[in-house]
Amino acid sequence: MLKDLFRKKRKYATIPSTQAKKEVPEGIMEKCPQCGTIIISKELEKNLKICKSCQYHFRMSAPERVESLIDQGTFIKFNTELQTEDPLEFPDYLQKIAGDRKKTGLNEAIVTGEGRLGGYPLILGVMDARFRMGSMGSVVGEMIARAAKQALEKKYPFVLFSASGGARMQEGVFSLMQMAKTSTVLERLNQERILFISVLTHPTTGGVSASFSSLGDINLAEPGALIGFAGRRVIEQTVRQKLPDDFQTAEFLLKHGQLDQVVPRHELRDRLLQLLEFHAYRGNED
Known part of the structure; x- marks a missing residue:
């Protein structure tokens, strides 16, 4: 007992063992x-x-986004069989793609499918920034084009969530071609008067912001989302002017007429439902 009273205190703090760290x-x-x-x-x-x-x-992953929006048990993925190739034989490209597939559980940087929101049928596309920073390669562009064609065929509204660093450099001009491809098929939706809602999330930049994400009949964005084509430094060096602090934010774009609304995430599902109801898309009744 006396030993306990007069026990020497340790001068230095102990560092947890590797095993102890693993237990946390x-x-x-x-x-x-x-x-x-x-x-x-x-x-x-x-x-x-x-x-x-x-x-x-x-940031939200594509599966989290789908779960937060779509009626439970109604979402059916499509075009999951598409596989990214390496047309330019870019070093380690396919290995990095395989690593992202393992890390995210996704086949590519976008999930597309059909589901219902508040009972209303729609075609949905959700980009995922965890996969190659959501960059748009040939497969991403093809999946968006096919999803838009599904909307065209079924006369369903098309809702597309963007989250991307832009065109995928490892595919060069093949990636840039997706800008024209996606824009062309969206024009067909416009001609058939089929609703296309684009939702821009953080970040939406480069070739994605310069193509399909800006072509919605209604363009929405989440608060604080970075939206733009080139980076701030590049633009400042080009125009030789100091840009506003809120430049390329969703709020800045709304103020200058490039967005229709900035909608907080808590309100997004209800806002989309209001838009679907307003446009009276009920689809084929079962």
């Missing part, structure tokens, strides 16, 4: 990049990945 699960907490608040990951997911302190919108 990863991914328990998230730090908000805007306000620095520490958030429990499960609570963040329940709140649709929005910071409760400052309303910062974290």
